[in-house]
Amino acid sequence: MGNKLITFTEQQLENYQDCTFFTRKEILRVFKKFREVDPQLVPSRMTENQSMTVRIPLESMEKLPELRENPFRRRICELFSRDGKGDLSFEDFLDLLSVFSEQAPRDIKVYYAFRIYDFDGDQHIGQEDLDQTLRLLTREELTNEEMQQIIEKVIEEADVDGDSKLSFMEFEHVITRAPDFLSTFHIRI
Missing domain, CATH: 1.10.238.10 (EF-hand)
Incomplete structure (x- = not known):
């Protein structure tokens, strides 16, 4: 009861589900992981605009356990970042993890x-x-x-x-x- 923190609107979650291979629960887990990379930079509630504009630098993304040991980590981040430099927004990060998920065809x-x-x-x-x-x-x-x-x-x-x-x-x-x-x-x- 009471103060449940809402990270995304229902519409945002539906849109992310439509564009990825993730469930709502998995999308929220991806956001949690994204936010853990730099909690000072990433707000706990993302507006639609922030999910595209708040970017975590490549150097921080490369330290993620899921990427750290991958020899292609820099290339992967560059490929999925909208600017091609490797700095990832939440939506870039969500796309990256969706493609690399077991559910992706x-x-x-x-x-x-x-x-x-x-x-x-x-x-x-x-x-x-x-x-x-x-x-x-x-x-x-x-x-x-x-x-x-x-x-x-x-x-x-x-x-x-x-x-x-x-x-x-x-x-x-x-x-x-x-x-x-x-x-x-x-x-x-």
Whole structure:
């Protein structure tokens, strides 16, 4: 009875449910996690405008336990931030966690995985993208020759049209042959 704190209006919660793979309860849990990153910056009750304008800096977001160990944490934050710099609003953070949730469909996970690996944003995963991916995955423990061999092998195996880069369809084809890949493509809230 009494003083229950209302974080979002009913309409806001309905809108978030419509745009994510989360229940109301999960949305409130996501907000709690977002607010815990910087309670001084994030108000306990968000107006619609604040859910898009209050941003937590990339450096703080990278420290979240769900992202801290992920070698792609910076790239993920940059991809989901509206400005591309990695500072996340609540809505950006909600989108990020929704895509990485277990409830998100396979095709959405594949689409975002492709975008994460497409560092230069040219709609293809080329040799430079694969080089950056390998450097992050291996923490730069491979020699340049070893990296080049892996890049050449990946392109040889996956490049169907012979243009020395992977299109989304080629990437998707590779991912369907590696079902374990998507099972690791999630973050728990």
